[in-house]
Amino acid sequence: MRINLSSVLVDDQAKALRFYTETLGFQKKHDIPLGEHRWLTVVSPEDPDGTELVLEPDEHPAVKPFKSALVEDGIPFTSFAVKDVMAEHKRLEALGVRFTQPPTDLGTVITAVFDDTCGNLIQIAQEIHTRKEKS
Amino acid sequence: MDDVCQAIADATRRAILDELVQRDGQTLFELCGRLTMKHGIGSSRQAISQHLEVLEAAGLVIAKREGRYKFHWFNGEPLKAITRRWPANGRRS
Numbered sequence: 001m002r003i004n005l006s007s008v009l010v011d012d013q014a015k016a017l018r019f020y021t022e023t024l025g026f027q028k029k030h031d032i033p034l035g036e037h038r039w040l041t042v043v044s045p046e047d048p049d050g051t052e053l054v055l056e057p058d059e060h061p062a063v064k065p066f067k068s069a070l071v072e073d074g075i076p077f078t079s080f081a082v083k084d085v086m087a088e089h090k091r092l093e094a095l096g097v098r099f100t101q102p103p104t105d106l107g108t109v110i111t112a113v114f115d116d117t118c119g120n121l122i123q124i125a126q127e128i129h130t131r132k133e134k135s
Numbered sequence: 136m137d138d139v140c141q142a143i144a145d146a147t148r149r150a151i152l153d154e155l156v157q158r159d160g161q162t163l164f165e166l167c168g169r170l171t172m173k174h175g176i177g178s179s180r181q182a183i184s185q186h187l188e189v190l191e192a193a194g195l196v197i198a199k200r201e202g203r204y205k206f207h208w209f210n211g212e213p214l215k216a217i218t219r220r221w222p223a224n225g226r227r228s
Contacts, residue, residue: 068203071203071204072203072204073180073184074165074206075163075164104165106168111168
C-alpha cells in the first residue's frame with residue numbers, strides 16, 4: 001500500500017489551479033472533465049511521479065463550516081515540505097500571498113502558514129536535522 | 136484585580152503571555168505549536184483555548200478578528216493595577 005493522492009477542498013477549481021501552479025509552482029498532472037467539476041490534480045516538479053494533490057470541490061454542506069472553523073483558529077490541514085521556509089515566505093509574500101504565521105523556528109522544524117485563497121490554510125515546513133546533531 | 140491574579144497564577148497561561156510578548160498577534164494554532172515545541176506543554180487546543188478565554192476575561196489578551204482569521208494580542212494594561220497597589224520601589228509616590 002502506498003499514498004498516491006491527497007486532497008485539498010477548494011471553493012473554485014479554476015482559481016485553485018491558478019494558485020497551485022502559477023503561485024506555488026506545482027504542475028498540472030490530470031485534468032479530466034466530470035460534469036460540473038473536474039478530476040484535477042497537481043504534482044511537484046521536484047517529484048512529478050510522486051503523490052498527487054487533488055484539487056477537490058468543497059461543495060458538500062459539511063465542508064464549509066469545517067474549513068472556516070479551521071481557518072479561524074489558524075489551523076493548516078495540509079503541509080508541504082520546502083528546503084528553505086524563509087526564502088519561500090519571501091517569494092510568496094512578494095506574490096501577494098497572505099501569511100497567518102510568519103516563519104517560526106520551533107527547534108526541530110521551521111514552519112509558516114499561508115492562505116491558499118481557496119478557503120484553506122497551508123503549512124510549509126523545513127526540517128532542521130543538523131543543528132542539534134552537530135552541537 | 137482578582138481575575139488578573141488568577142489569570143497569571145497558572146504556568147501555562149504565563150507561557151502563553153511569554154509567547155505573545157515574543158510575537159504579538161498569533162493564531163491559536165501558532166500558540167499551540169510554540170507551547171508544545173518550546174515549553175513542552177502538550178495541552179490540547181481546546182485546553183489552550185480555555186486558557187485564552189481566562190486571559191481575555193482578565194483583559195490580558197485581546198482576540199481580534201481579521202477577516203476569516205482570529206489573532207491574539209497581549210495587553211499589559213491590567214498589570215499596572217498590581218504595581219499601583221504594591222509599588223515596585225516599596226512606597227506610593
